Amino acid sequence: MAKGVILLNLGSPDSTDPKDVRTYLDEFLSDPRVLDINPIVRTIILKLFILPTRPKQSAEAYSKVWTGEGSPLIVTSYQQQELVKEKVDLPIYLAMRYGNPSTASIVSEMKKDGIDDLLIIPLYPHYAMSSYESAVVELMEQLDKHGMAKIKTTLVQPFYKDDDYIEALWESIRPHYEGTGAHLMMSYHGIPERQVKKSDPSHAHCLTTNKCCDTPHPAHATCYRHQCFATSYALMAKAGIHHDDVTISFQSRLLKDPWLKPYTDFEIERLAKEGVKKLRVICPAFITDCLETLEEIAMEGKEEFLEHGGEDFELIPCLNTHPAWINWLAKRIETWQNA
Numbered sequence: 001m002a003k004g005v006i007l008l009n010l011g012s013p014d015s016t017d018p019k020d021v022r023t024y025l026d027e028f029l030s031d032p033r034v035l036d037i038n039p040i041v042r043t044i045i046l047k048l049f050i051l052p053t054r055p056k057q058s059a060e061a062y063s064k065v066w067t068g069e070g071s072p073l074i075v076t077s078y079q080q081q082e083l084v085k086e087k088v089d090l091p092i093y094l095a096m097r098y099g100n101p102s103t104a105s106i107v108s109e110m111k112k113d114g115i116d117d118l119l120i121i122p123l124y125p126h127y128a129m130s131s132y133e134s135a136v137v138e139l140m141e142q143l144d145k146h147g148m149a150k151i152k153t154t155l156v157q158p159f160y161k162d163d164d165y166i167e168a169l170w171e172s173i174r175p176h177y178e179g180t181g182a183h184l185m186m187s188y189h190g191i192p193e194r195q196v197k198k199s200d201p202s203h204a205h206c207l208t209t210n211k212c213c214d215t216p217h218p219a220h221a222t223c224y225r226h227q228c229f230a231t232s233y234a235l236m237a238k239a240g241i242h243h244d245d246v247t248i249s250f251q252s253r254l255l256k257d258p259w260l261k262p263y264t265d266f267e268i269e270r271l272a273k274e275g276v277k278k279l280r281v282i283c284p285a286f287i288t289d290c291l292e293t294l295e296e297i298a299m300e301g302k303e304e305f306l307e308h309g310g311e312d313f314e315l316i317p318c319l320n321t322h323p324a325w326i327n328w329l330a331k332r333i334e335t336w337q338n339a
Ligand SMILES: C=CC1=C(C)c2cc3[nH]c(cc4nc(cc5[nH]c(cc1n2)c(C)c5CCC(=O)O)C(CCC(=O)O)=C4C)c(C)c3C=C
Pocket: 010, 011, 012, 013, 025, 028, 033, 034, 035, 054, 058, 071, 073, 124, 128, 130, 131, 189, 190, 191, 192, 195, 252, 254, 285, 286, 289, 290, 291, 292
């Protein structure tokens, strides 16, 4: 059998031209796992309220972080792919859920290469219907469309508390944090609360009490909130960081419905007002630095912190191309290859 590995990430616009950003946002927000509302209402909201204004605003934000080679998310993802290729003797593919390289185009490449035994690695530590699930469903649909529905597939599960992942995360954070005396914010991408409830197969556990995420339950296999907390607690335990020195929060809200709380922007302001002078922020929901870390946190978040009395603010980079992360990927692939 011809083995191959596919890395899945979210994707970016092709350029900072508002037209390209519009095309990207249209594809992204038309995904029923992202705006999971009545399809007619979704089209109305998208076409009448979001697409007339947001592409220009988002294009301006993207312009602040864009590199000579393109979007940070795409550039770093290609670097990850190349570094993994240096470590394992297998074809390594990279596909995006939205934009390019599209999942469809990469599946077509895999078909030409005769791949019939595939390891799927969604580059998301946590399960969310809008990220991990959507990327996997799109891949499966494309395999089906390309006549590859019957190939052997192995799916890497959300690795939010995997010991080697937590170790790699701490190794990447440690030089930027240890000895600074800073308060540590762990800011995760938010999702609407209704999506946490929808992803609970029992429909009777998630968000029913304040303590649901700390009470063991099968629903946690697909509970984004539980998995984010589990990453935070495992990291604190590994690094010996006391919970008084940590704030866990959720960023990047869209529209007015309730999203997971507490909200990162409110927490940054609160911490500054309460006298925290030095803040370091990590964003463990992202493997790769992107608009949401480099602009929303490192620029907007910093401005907000300094405006309200904070003095020293830094975003700690995501895992990106850290050797411990590349080793984690290579080890997962080799374990599968040799099984
Ligand atoms: C952790 C993974 C992600 C989840 C979960 C997620 C949910 C989610 N996102 C939106 C809306 C937007 N997100 C945007 C950017 C963006 N989102 C993620 C990851 C997750 N999103 C990443 C990595 C990025 C950055 C992409 C890049 O090019 O750098 C954007 C686009 C930018 C903007 O206009 O703000 C939108 C829109 C929703 C609605 C949602 C859950 C319902």
